[in-house]
Amino acid sequence: MRLDSLLNKINNILPQDSGIEGDRLGLQIQSGRNNVSNILITMEVDKNVINEAIKLKCDCIITFHPLIYNPLLKIHDNDRVGYLTSELIKNSIALISIHTNFDAFSEGTSKIFADKLGFKFEEFLIKSNLYNERGIGVIASVNKPVGINLLLKRINTVCNSPIKHSSFKINKIIKKIAIVGGSGSGFINEVLDSGVDAFITADISYHHYHQVFDRLVLIDPGHYEMEQFVPNGIAQILRKYFQNELKINVSSVLTNPVHYFPKGDIYCNKQKKYLINSNKKMVQN
Template sequence: MTHTEFHNVLKRTFPLESAMSGDNVGLQVRSASETVESVLTCMEITDAVVDEAIRLGIGAIVTFHPLIYSPLLKLDASERVTRLLARCIRADMSVYCVHTAFDAHPRGTNKLLADRLGLTPESTIVPGAATLDGAHGGMGLFTTCDLEFDDLLQRVASVCGAPVRFCPPAHTRVRRVAIVAGSGMSFFDQVVARADVFITADVKYHAFHAAQNVIGLIDPGHFEMEQFVARGIADELERVLDDCTVHCSTVMTSPVGYYTATSTFDNRFVSVL
């Protein structure tokens, strides 16, 4: 398909207006080619992802996290973003970012995690527009369950695959769980009176104090909550791209490792599929 057709399909599937304000979603690099025949989805672009794309003969990378986020004040080949942009341009690959537009998708980031945790989606935290197939999305997700908090904690640790930070709720029985994958503490005030437990990432120390005896908090880690997005994006693109081959990256992109006094947790062994 042509580049214009490809970009239009992406914009219809992951509407840019559904993304959070200030998020740099959409086209980030436009290749010189007139057509797109193969696509690679990934959580974020690294040198290993670009290597994978070149090896597969990819025409466009659809990334969850934006490669260009902060304004580029200069182009410096020794800096990570410039280097990766230059590699994509030299390989004549387009780059398109979906980030919070995929978060807001009805089958997006939070739905993927809720399904793996065995939680039943109930409603979004912030309602959004309907997609082309009539499903309604939005930011964040309220889910239902009937679990002891310890059982929920075990599920989160098992699914996300990393050490989990938490503070327990006032009551051990959990029936309503709010989920915002990635950095979601900006939604805290919107969920605190409406859920027993809030699962999100990048929670600051003092936020745990604020949550004590108010709402349970579980922080499995940023990458760990979002590690399923590359496969999820690929599944959506396979529904709508009839003339493109869709590949899902198998590269582990998180740079974070974990060390404890008794063991070292190496995140390279976390599944990304």
């Protein structure tokens, strides 16, 4: 398939202007390619992902987290972005970014996470001004009110990670919840206005916990942990539209740069196991 044709079709499915303004979406590195046939989808690019692409004979990587976010002033091997850019060009591998335009998709990042927890989608937290049925973050309800401790256990099981949370009354019952996959603490005021009982997002600061004291339960399972299901979500969409035109692979490389103490190996091994098992299921389907 021609690379420009792939980009146009992706933009029809996941319009760039449905994402957050200023995000780096679409083609990041062409690497001299006009045609692609074998795609690798990953959370983000690192050396191990590039090696995996080479091993699988992939000519294009689709990354959720953009590799190039700030303008490159130089391409140097001592710089992470510069080094990875050089490696992609050297191996003639194109790089495409699908990020907040997938977050805003009707079956995007936050909706996937709500589904994993068994919650029912109600509406988007921040509705798109340009598109129906798109937006950032979701508000979801539980089929049956759940105690906060049971909710935390469920999140821990789904995410395979330790959970940070704000203080709460021991008998707190959760009926409705807001979810923003990845860094969503900038939406706390909108969440407070929505009247939900709890907010699940990542990268919550110390002062945010003070801000919502006694008004909202904040839950932070981790950035990677909330988004680890995204590559498979993107793959499902692209396989639907490009089933007979492209070979689509999902990376088995764990790119989470955050480790834990104690029991860090247990969490990392569980996250690696999820990648391997989910890929096996997708191949079988």
